[in-house]
Amino acid sequence: MTAEPTTDAGDKDASTGDASTGKGATAGAVPAAHTVRDVAPPAHTAAEAMRAERSAPGNGMFRWSGVWRVYVWARGAEIRAEAGRVAALRPGDAEVPGVLAAVEEHVDVAEAYANERQGTRRWLTGQAVEGAWSNIHGATVLLYGLLPARELEGRAPEVLATGRAYLAADDARVQRLAARVAAGDVGEQDRPLLQSVLRAAYQAAAVESGRVRSFRNMLLGGVLILSLIVCGLVALGAAFPSWIPMCGHGTLLSMLGPNATLPQVCPTGGPGPSHGDVPLVALLGVLGAALATAASLSTRSELSTRYSLAVAQNLLKAPAGVATAILGLLILNSGFVPGFTGLSSQTAILVWAMVFGYAQQIVTRFVDQRANSLLHAASPDAPAGQSTR
Template sequence: MATRRPRVTDWRLVVQSRLDRVRADLSALDPLDPLDPESARWREVAVEEAAVVEDMLTREESRWRTVASWWSGWHIERAWRSLHEAEIAVVAAGNGFLGRLPGLRGRVGEYLDDDDPRRVALDELRPGEFPLSVEREIVVDALRAAFDRSDFAHVGSRALRNKLIAASVVLFAVNTLIGLIGFLQPGFIPTCVGSERLPTVCPSGRDAAGTDVWLVQVLGAFGAVLSAVVLLLRRRPSLSPYVMIGYQATIKILLGASLAVVGILALGAGVTTGLIGVASQAALLLWAVILGYSQQVATRLLDSYADRVMDQARPLPKAEGQR
């Protein structure tokens, strides 16, 4: 009987490595202290949550359920939430926090503001100043607040990803419909440009043809690809379970194709008379490329918003002097 290969994705690799670390830390804990019953309960929680994470990583679903899970992201977010609870439980199960405080403060500092009372309490914690139960509550509250911020950011990332997918489907349908209309009814969507002083030129170099609209769309998409390459070059690596860059590039390419057609219509309507003159087929095609690249003006807002969402999901360390 053939066995199915386990699915390997970036988020699974990260979660699996951290799950292995949780289990290693759990096995390295000191023997149970009869005077500290809370430690035993936290160890049980760690084992239970680790089992949930393992189930999310290895769960097999039907094709349709896989698509639904991918869209809703429930298995990804359930795995991360359970992993976070397991990590909290392992920390809380220890008999002290002296050796863990630097790492705990660094992790909490990635997500919580400097004046957040839970972060302030953790920063001011001095091992031995309070009973172990009080120290444990301070640590657990701070970690949960930090992880909650991360988990909510994952939800925001998924919502943005789904919106980008929906917008891409709509743009693809609109571009396809416009291309089909231009192909079946040549000249119905006028892509030829002319004026009193300049001859009329068409994208195909002759009278209106069925491929004119598609040719403009392809060149507009090519112009958008150039801006997508710039996006790829400046994009920071991210270990977020939701990667936006592919969907952002798709939006740029499809929008570039649409704007190229709209721009050529504007040139043909004389909107730019006195400013732009198109004297040849090469000039018209070049303008299609330029108009496709011009979508960068509109999608820069989308890129900035996606950057903020991804930074919340996976914040970068603060720069020197930034507080």
């Protein structure tokens, strides 16, 4: 079973192109607009693909290649080698050339997707990643139709593991294949079953990966919106300190009597609200969120998926920490909490701001739980019983 690599990096421009191979321009002719695939035909080895990527026009230093491209190139080279071996084993077979041509076309298209430069829109939609892997999977399914019958029994456990990773345990195809593998008599008659299980598993993997990608995009949108809100809140508090009061009254001075004037205790240490109160509280909130993020890294388990949610999850914690720090201090100073009469010192205010920033974990943990659920469903490496499929 081939584990697909995690990728969460987008390419930096929106150059596009069709899947055809570009032809050389005749002398004196006006060249048409070219794409990566027009200028350089699909590579036939991983090394040639990497050279084509580096040498294609416009491939500047700001391009983020993505590890998934390396896996696509390597898998494409492996499929081509397998196809060549099968062709040598079945000379004169009228069925082989047509299937091999289809396999070659799938690999060419997959490598063309891997060689393209992708813009933000294609990165968000996952067009390159999904296009490359769907063609690699298509070529793999077709290749199973040509393998010698004596090799099917050795390949069947791998197909069964892929089916169990993505399909339901009670799927009839998986159960039937498991029985055939247990019996140890997988042969030519099981070739359609192997292809059916592979095809269904790859389709299910694409669906689960699509859910991870959609959730990642939702997270990034949430990070953007929440960041704009908290930035506006911090800017408002910095411009008009009295509108978002972060100051409290010293509780120890309340023994002076009911008629005593209680001095205010503010985050910046001044006698009254200042322009730096809200920004300082926001900074402490981010610090608390960063501590929570560092703590979560020790328990995070990375799974092999087409997309990663770790960056989006951690980015969400920063604006969430700012929001909880500001709202938390407002609640404490409002007298809403029974038995809590106020903040007694500048140090107490700063500590509470960091504590509330750390406490954003109470809210974002629901996002983390959903992310972990989706990642387990999309990964072939998820331990049994932890998937939501």
